[in-house]
Amino acid sequence: MENDKLSRLLPDDVDRREAEGLDATWRMLDGIDAPTPDSDRMRARLDAVLDAVEHAAPATPPRWFSRSGADGVRFYAMQGLAAAAVLLVGVAIGRYVVPDTTRPADSSSEISAMRSEMRELREMVSLSLMQQQSASDRLKGVTWTGQLDRPSGEVISALLDALMHDPNVNVRLATVDALERFASREDVRRAAIDAVDRQMSPLVQIALIDFLVKTNERQSAPMLRRLAQDRQVNTAVRSRAAWGLQQLG
């Protein structure tokens, strides 16, 4: 490799003896190994993304696009007038209200558009991973939702679906964690209450009870009381439910 000899990469005025000393360190760097990537798994993830992008629903033309005849002409005329009005208002605001910062505004709106596109793609990747056969991919998908700034309702629905139906306990547990961000939503809290009963895994049941206590969800009290008294329920779950009841007062 061309860069094996450090002296070729140094400025010409470096002292020869110093260069030789540094070269020993440079050569020793060769001994540091790096792990090899799991190429198959990474390729599968990329293919999932490509698949999601290629099969994303094509944008359907708006309904007004198919208008025809007099209705259509009138409609387009109205649209034209509305557009002109918006343009005039925009120009007026630009001239009299907003200071002359056109360039920065342009670039900042471009950046925000790019960010928004990036967000959409990340969301698509998360959703796509959550539909994979491999549990570790689904787990990644659930974890990726934590990176989304403002996830859409579709992501929350996918998380709720995973909580209820994913066959893997680890995925369901990760989903409980991921849903904590949305604890302010009533549908999420309600789904958490429903899920406690449906879960077969005591671990997930306990995680859900903790979630309900953390979010102070008092509507879960009847369900917790029932669990705490049901002798057929796992002992750890029963005692957690009793503890949860106590916490909720």
Next chain:
Amino acid sequence: MFTHSDGTVTDETLMEAVRKGDLAKLGILFERHHRALFDFLVRMTGNASTAEDLVQDVFVRVLKYRGTWRGEGRFDTWLFRIARNARADYFRTRPPDAPIDEAAEHPSGAPLPGDLLVRNRDVARLQRALMLLREDKRELIVLARYRGMKLDAIADLLGIEVGAVKVRIHRAVKELRDIFLRLNESPSWKTTNSVGSCPTT
């Protein structure tokens, strides 16, 4: 140029096809470059799982920003530019990964012959020194030593002159050697630098 002398299609031609909508070609680019990207990112972050996520993120970005590919420069330089941004963005929102611990110095735990033991210990300390090195300096060493990138390609990637690259490599290796020597004097020596941290200047 559309193909290499051996008949293989150039990266730039493949990327042009991706830009025009032939997304399957991204798979070929992935096969060609994911190992190099992973190696760069794992040496920069010290964490294989993070590096794997970042490689994924890089290709997602390539896909997303395929329209911005102008075909004016080398594809791998463009790709590494995206990788640097992805890595910087990643650590902007997360704390750095845990530094390499002492246990990593003896990964197998099995007894080694004298010379080999000393050499292994030295290499482990050098690895630790590399991770303690300031990030922008570590990046230069990784690009030049492990990726074998030419000086003009590094200059292009970092947006500086070739002469400046040489000066920075000199400083980086000098500092690496100093940290390594200090670690040898006192194995518990630590710097205020942390793994994965952003450059301070």
